[in-house]
């Protein structure tokens with residue numbers, strides 16, 4: 001009894017300690033675990049977005065018979081998170097012994113496939129009935145072709161005891177024979193609404209002061225990447241404590257969309273000298289060409305203007321982006337682009 005009381009007191013103390021760390025963190029600006037890790041969902045139910053994929057994963061977790069899986073999609077959309085949540089849900093307390101995770105930081109050459117992976121597949125581990133050992137190969141697109149080749153037969157020979165889950169950004173980097181042995185689940189970038197809900201949740205948990213515009217700014221900079229969104233949120237909070245549009249753009253070091261909007265406004269008026277002036281001002285604040293062109297694209301995409309004109313604009317911006325990505329990141333490129341955008345309106349005006 002007394003031990004129970006002591007234990008309860010211990011828990012209380014821990015909670016108190018945790019809450020003090022939280023306050024310290026809030027005042028000092030966050031010396032605690034990155035929020036991306038703190039708020040990494042531990043169960044599949046907490047992973048947001050990509051409903052179709054998650055429905056399938058939840059069905060697998062329920063059924064217990066996991067096929068070999070390939071999860072592919074852009075960074076920060078929950079691949080690593082889901083595959084670990086799935087393994088945790090399938091294996092429960094046997095998770096530690098029943099899962100082998102190898103990611104791009106481990107050497108995964110052909111020797112590792114021959115020794116470590118095969119060794120783990122051959123090992124005897126006690127698991128819940130009907131479950132399999134799981135080998136997670138994270139960032140599998142970084143594995144060499146030879147190592148992937150060596151996996152082919154291994155996947156088949158040990159299929160009654162071991163299943164594989166591969167996570168990667170591009171499925172084409174996985175050799176076809178492995179693709180044909182696995183069910184492919186695709187992840188796409190998360191919708192703004194989904195990121196917003198998660199950000200709100202984290203803000204409430206961390207008692208962050210924020211404005212709705214501030215969260216929108218984070219979403220704008222994150223481009224559907226939840227990791228990026230959470231990191232930017234934490235960076236803003238530790239830098240300024242309050243999450244507002246201005247603070248977010250200061251931290252994320254991207255041109256403020258308002259300034260970029262003003263460039264487009266001027267282009268739409270066909271006012272080349274003014275547009276050129278605005279571009280030069282933005283350039284003089286020190287942003288690189290690719291920062292400016294990236295924001296210009298995002299702003300133009302959501303700008304209200306006639307459809308045909310918008311397509312023309314996006315095409316011009318796309319071409320300029322291509323040249324900049326090729327290495328011609330000069331002010332002249334941006335000025336040329338601004339002049340062409342102004343011209344588009346004149347031409348459209350003539351056509352009307």
Ligand SMILES: Nc1ncnc2c1ncn2[C@@H]1O[C@H](COP(=O)(O)OP(=O)(O)OP(=O)(O)O)[C@@H](O)[C@H]1O
Nearest residue numbers: 036039040047048075076077078079080081226227
């Ligand atoms: N769908 C999601 N729901 C909730 N949180 C998410 C989601 N996706 C990502 N996150 C957050 O972002 C962090 C990184 O996610 P994760 O490691 O799963 O990304 P990933 O898809 O594996 O990316 P990469 O391709 O870069 O490895 C997680 O710790 C979590 O906090």
Ligand SMILES: [Mg+2]
Nearest residue numbers: 079080138167
């Ligand atoms: Mg990952």
